[in-house]
Amino acid sequence: MPVLFDNENKIIHLQGKTVSLCLMCHPEYGLLNLYWGARLEDGNVSYLLDAVYDGASFDPKHTRFPYDEPVRGAGYYQTPSVCAINERGDDVVRLKYESHEIFRGKKALNGLPMVYTESADEATTAVITLKDPLTGLCVQVSYTLMETLDVITRSVNIGNAGCEKLVLTHMMSASMPMYGSDYDVINLSGGWARERYVNRTPLAHASFRVESQRGSSSHEQNPFIALCEKTATEHNGQVWAMSLVYSGSFLASADVNNFSTARMSIGLNPEVCRWNLLPGESFQTPEAVLVYSPDGFNGMSQRFHKTIRTRIVRGYWRDQPRPILINNWEATYFDFNEEKIEKIASKAASLGIELFVLDDGWFGKRNTDNCSLGDWVVNKEKLPGGIKGVCDRVNRMGMAFGLWFEPEMVSPDSDLYRAHPDWCLHAEGRSRTEARQQLILDLSRIEVQDYIIEAVSSVLKSANIAYVKWDMNRNMTEYYSYGREACRQTETQHRYMLGVYRVMETLTNIFPKVLFEGCSGGGGRFDMGMLYYMPQIWTSDDTDPVERLKIQYGTSFVYPASAMGAHVSASPNHQTGRSTSVKMRADVALGGNFGFELDLNTLTDEEIESVRSTVELVKRVRATLQKGTFTRLESPFEGNYAAWQFVSDDGEDVIACAYRKMTMPNPYPKKFFLKDLDEKANYRHAETGNVYTGSALMHAGIVFSGAWGDYQSAVYTFRKIG
Ligand code: DGJ
Numbered sequence: 109m110p111v112l113f114d115n116e117n118k119i120i121h122l123q124g125k126t127v128s129l130c131l132m133c134h135p136e137y138g139l140l141n142l143y144w145g146a147r148l149e150d151g152n153v154s155y156l157l158d159a160v161y162d163g164a165s166f167d168p169k170h171t172r173f174p175y176d177e178p179v180r181g182a183g184y185y186q187t188p189s190v191c192a193i194n195e196r197g198d199d200v201v202r203l204k205y206e207s208h209e210i211f212r213g214k215k216a217l218n219g220l221p222m223v224y225t226e227s228a229d230e231a232t233t234a235v236i237t238l239k240d241p242l243t244g245l246c247v248q249v250s251y252t253l254m255e256t257l258d259v260i261t262r263s264v265n266i267g268n269a270g271c272e273k274l275v276l277t278h279m280m281s282a283s284m285p286m287y288g289s290d291y292d293v294i295n296l297s298g299g300w301a302r303e304r305y306v307n308r309t310p311l312a313h314a315s316f317r318v319e320s321q322r323g324s325s326s327h328e329q330n331p332f333i334a335l336c337e338k339t340a341t342e343h344n345g346q347v348w349a350m351s352l353v354y355s356g357s358f359l360a361s362a363d364v365n366n367f368s369t370a371r372m373s374i375g376l377n378p379e380v381c382r383w384n385l386l387p388g389e390s391f392q393t394p395e396a397v398l399v400y401s402p403d404g405f406n407g408m409s410q411r412f413h414k415t416i417r418t419r420i421v422r423g424y425w426r427d428q429p430r431p432i433l434i435n436n437w438e439a440t441y442f443d444f445n446e447e448k449i450e451k452i453a454s455k456a457a458s459l460g461i462e463l464f465v466l467d468d469g470w471f472g473k474r475n476t477d478n479c480s481l482g483d484w485v486v487n488k489e490k491l492p493g494g495i496k497g498v499c500d501r502v503n504r505m506g507m508a509f510g511l512w513f514e515p516e517m518v519s520p521d522s523d524l525y526r527a528h529p530d531w532c533l534h535a536e537g538r539s540r541t542e543a544r545q546q547l548i549l550d551l552s553r554i555e556v557q558d559y560i561i562e563a564v565s566s567v568l569k570s571a572n573i574a575y576v577k578w579d580m581n582r583n584m585t586e587y588y589s590y591g592r593e594a595c596r597q598t599e600t601q602h603r604y605m606l607g608v609y610r611v612m613e614t615l616t617n618i619f620p621k622v623l624f625e626g627c628s629g630g631g632g633r634f635d636m637g638m639l640y641y642m643p644q645i646w647t648s649d650d651t652d653p654v655e656r657l658k659i660q661y662g663t664s665f666v667y668p669a670s671a672m673g674a675h676v677s678a679s680p681n682h683q684t685g686r687s688t689s690v691k692m693r694a695d696v697a698l699g700g701n702f703g704f705e706l707d708l709n710t711l712t713d714e715e716i717e718s719v720r721s722t723v724e725l726v727k728r729v730r731a732t733l734q735k736g737t738f739t740r741l742e743s744p745f746e747g748n749y750a751a752w753q754f755v756s757d758d759g760e761d762v763i764a765c766a767y768r769k770m771t772m773p774n775p776y777p778k779k780f781f782l783k784d785l786d787e788k789a790n791y792r793h794a795e796t797g798n799v800y801t802g803s804a805l806m807h808a809g810i811v812f813s814g815a816w817g818d819y820q821s822a823v824y825t826f827r828k829i830g
Contacts, residue, residue, distance in 0.1 A: 110253055111210050111232040114152055120208065120234050121151025122253040122260060127400040129251065129260055131176055131236065132157070138203040138238050139249060141176035141285050144348065146402055172367045174285035177238060177247055177264070179203055186315070186363045187373055190266060191278035192385070194243050199277065203238040203247055210234045214252045214261075219606050221353050221640030222395045223254060223261050223419045230255060244270020244387075257415045260398040267390035275595075276383040280359075280375030282350055282396035289313070289364040292338055294349075294405075296330040296662050301650035301683050303327050303631040304662035306745055311335065311362055311370060318360040321380050323548075323584030323601050324628055325355050325635040332666050333360035335372055340404055342740050343783065347401040347408045350374045351666050353420070354394035355637035356605040357381065380587070382598035397636065405665065406739050406783075413668035413738060420636050421643040421671070423616065425623050429730050430644065430670065431508060432460070432723060433575070433703040437467035438651065438677050440707075442475050445490050449498055455708040457505035459716070460723045463575055463703075464502045465510040470495070472522065478545040481517040482524030484563045499571035510575025510623070511567070515560045516608065517546045517581065524559075530590040531556050533600065543582035551607030552589050552600050561614050568619055576619075578612075578642060580628040605637075612641035625673055634663065634671075644671055644701050651677035651705060652684040653696035654769055654819055657744040660699050661752070669754070670734040674700030676719070678710070688819040690715045692767070694722040695821035698733060699752060699765060702726045729763055729825055732756040736763075739783050744769070749812070751780045759786060762826040764810065771818050779809030791826040799829065 112121045119142070122129040130143040130151045143153050160172055168183035180188045181200030193199045213228030225231045233252040239245065246267040253260055262282040268274050291311045295318045296304040309316065318333050320326035334349035350372060352358050357377040364370050374396050383391050397415060401407035418426070434456040440448055453464045471487055472480025486494045493501075499509040518525045518532055520542065525532070532547040534540045540547055549556050568576070589600045616624060624642035626633060630649035638645055645667075648659045656674065663672055674697040680687045690711065697703070708719065726733065736754040744750035744767070751766040766780050785791065785802035792799050800810075805826070814820030 117154045124258045133205045139176040141174050188278045189280040189283040192274040195272040206237040206239045208236040221637045263395040264393045268385040274385045278378045279393045281393045283373040286370040289368045289370040291335040293362045294334040303648050306662045313364045316362040320357045324633045327632040331358040343404045349399045351397050353636040412666045417668050425643045430701045431462035433463040434461045435465040435705045438705045442469035463508040467512040479519045479521040481519040482522040496571040508574035512577045514579040535586040535588045541585035552603035557607045575623045577625045646673040650683045652681040653693045656696045657750040672700035675703045675705040678706040690718045692819045692821045732761045760828045764824045767821045778812040781809045792829050794825045
C-alpha cells in the first residue's frame with residue numbers, strides 16, 4: 109500500500125508518485141507533521157525532530173513543534189487547527205495520540221462535497237485518532253492519498269466523547285508546518301468583474317490571511333493558497349498548495365513564527381463560525397486538497413485540474429462534450445418577449461449553436477431587478493406560451509433549452525416574502541440589509557430547502573429543460589436564523605452551506621441529465637464545493653476579452669477550462685466599453701466552455717462567418733479543450749501577450765492560443781514556445797498544412813500571426829502525424 113506505517117518509529121508515510129507526507133504518532137505530543145514535499149524512498153525522517161531546537165529560548169517546546177493539529181493553551185501562538193471552549197470557560201486542549209487505521213479507499217463526508225473515488229484501489233486513507241483526556245474532545249484526522257492523481261486530501265472529524273458541552277471556535281481542514289519561511293505566497297483575489305487575479309507576495313515575518321466572511325467563497329478571494337520557492341516559475345520549482353472543497357466563508361493563511369518557520373492553513377473562517385458540540389455529537393470539517401508540485405505552477409494546476417475534472421465533478425456531464433450555448437442576458441437584459449427570443453435563438457441555431465439559455469426576467473413581474481425572486485412562476489405577459497411554449501419552439505429549431513434561476517434569494521416585493529417574512533436570514537430587532545434589492549433565504553432551515561426543491565423541480569418538470577444556470581447575487585449580512593437557539597446562531601453560515609448542498613444534491617439526483625452551471629454575480633462562488641454539484645461555473649460577468657485573459661489565466665491556477673463558462677458578447681463591451689473584433693472575443697472564449705451572450709442578428713456578414721468558423725472549430729477540437737492537459741505559456745499579468753495550450757491525453761492533438769493586447773509600431777517578431785510535446789514527432793498545422801517537429805514548436809517557437817492593430821489573437825491547431 110502506498111500509505112505505510114513504520115512501527116518502530118511510529119511514522120505514517122503517504123508515498124505518492126511525486127509526493128511524500130510523513131506523520132509521526134508521538135506518545136507525548138500527539139500527531140507531528142514531519143515532512144511534506146518531494147517523494148521520499150523511506151519515510152523515516154524521525155531525525156528531523158532532533159533539529160527542532162530545544163535550547164534556551166523564551167518559548168516552550170510547543171511553540172516550535174511541527175504539530176499536525178495545533179491547539180491552543182500550551183505555548184502555540186498561531187491560528188490553532190482545533191480549539192474548543194469547555195464548561196469551565198478555558199480553551200486549553202491537549203491532544204494525545206490514541207490509535208490509527210490505514211485502509212484502501214476513502215469514506216464519504218456526510219453532506220459535504222469531496223474528492224470521491226470510484227473504486228477502493230484508487231486511494232489509501234490513514235485516519236489518526238487524537239483525544240483530549242480531560243474534555244473527551246476526540247479529533248479524527250483523515251489523510252487520503254489519491255494515487256493516480258498524486259494529490260492528498262485532508263479533513264477532520266471532531267467529536268465530543270466527554271460529558272460536558274464544548275464550543276468549537278476553530279475547525280481548520282488542514283494546517284501544514286513548512287520548513288523555514290523563504291517562500292513567496294500565491295493567492296487569487298479580485299472583485300466583481302475582475303475575479304481571481306494572481307498575486308505573488310514575498311512571505312514576511314507576519315501572518316498572511318486570505319479570507320471570505322461573506323457566506324460565499326467570494327469574488328474577493330478564492331479558497332486557495334500556495335507557497336513556492338522564490339525561484340519557482342510556471343514550469344519549474346517547488347510549490348505547495350491547498351484548496352478547500354467548500355463554497356462558504358473560509359480562511360487560508362500563511363503564518364511565520366519567531367523561529368522563521370511557516371505554517372499554511374485552510375478551513376472554515378473562525379470569524380464567522382462557532383459550533384456547539386454536545387456530548388455524543390460530532391462535527392465534520394470540509395475537505396482540503398493538498399498539492400505538491402515539483403514542476404512549478406503548471407504542475408500544480410495540472411494536478412488540481414485532473415482532480416477536479418475526474419474526481420470532483422460527477423454525473424452524466426462529467427465526460428460529455430459540453431454544449432455551445434447562447435444566453436440572452438446581455439442581448440436583452442429584462443426586456444424580452446417570445447418574438448425577440450425566437451429571433452435570437454433561430455439565428456444561433458443556424459450557426460450550429462446547441463443550447464439556448466433564457467436568463468433572468470422570465471418569472472413573476474420581474475422587469476427590473478427589484479422584485480419577484482422566490483416566485484418561480486412564468487410571466488405570461490412576456491411568454492404567453494409559458495416556459496413549455498418557448499422551450500418547444502427552441503427545441504424545434506434543433507437546440508436544447510436552458511433556464512436561469514436564483515433559488516437562494518427572495519425579493520421583499522414577492523409573494524414568497526409576503527407569505528414568509530421570517531424565511532430570510534436576519535437578526536431579530538435589526539433592519540434587513542438589502543443588496544441588489546434582495547434578501548437571502550435561510551437555507552439553514554429545512555422547510556426553506558424543501559420549498560426551493562419543490563419550486564425548482566416543478567418548473568424543470570414542466571418542459572424539456574436541459575440546463576439550469578443557478579445564480580446567487582449577493583453576500584450575507586445579518587446571517588442569523590429565526591427561531592434557532594441563541595447559542596447556535598453562530599452556526600448559521602455553515603448550516604446555510606449544508607442546506608445549499610442538500611438542495612443541490614437532491615435536485616441533481618432528481619434531474620441527473622440536466623446540465624447545471626453555477627453563477628454568483630459572475631464568478632463569486634467559483635470553488636470545488638460548487639463543482640461537485642455543477643460541472644461548470646460562469647467565470648465572470650466581465651466578458652471583455654482583454655479582461656478575460658487575466659480572469660481565465662488566474663482561474664486556471666486551480667480550475668480546469670471545462671469548469672469555466674466563457675462567452676462571446678457584444679462590442680463595445682458592456683463592462684468596459686472596449687471594442688474588440690469578434691475573432692479576439694471568440695479566441696479568448698474558447699479557452700473555457702464556449703458560448704455566446706449577444707444578439708447575433710446585429711453582426712455583419714463577415715463577423716457571422718467568423719462566428720460560424722469558430723463554432724465549427726470548437727466542435728472539432730472540443731474534446732481536447734475540455735479534457736486535454738492545459739498549460740499556461742505566457743502571463744497577461746506580466747506583459748502585452750498571453751498564451752496557453754491544450755494537449756489531448758494521447759498527445760495527438762495540440763491547440764495553442766496566443767493573444768496580444770496592444771499593437772506596436774515597427775514590430776519585431778513575437779514567438780511562443782509550446783511545452784511537453786514529443787521532440788521527435790511531426791505535427792501538422794491544420795490551418796496551413798505546414799509540418800513542424802515537436803522540438804521546433806518547443807524550442808524554435810511559433811511566431812505570433814495575429815493581425816494589425818490592438819487586441820489580436822491567433823489559434824493554432826496541430827495534429828501529430830508520426
Ligand atoms: C448575474 C449573472 O452573473 C449574470 O450573468 C446574469 O445572469 C444576471 N445575474 C441576471 O440577473
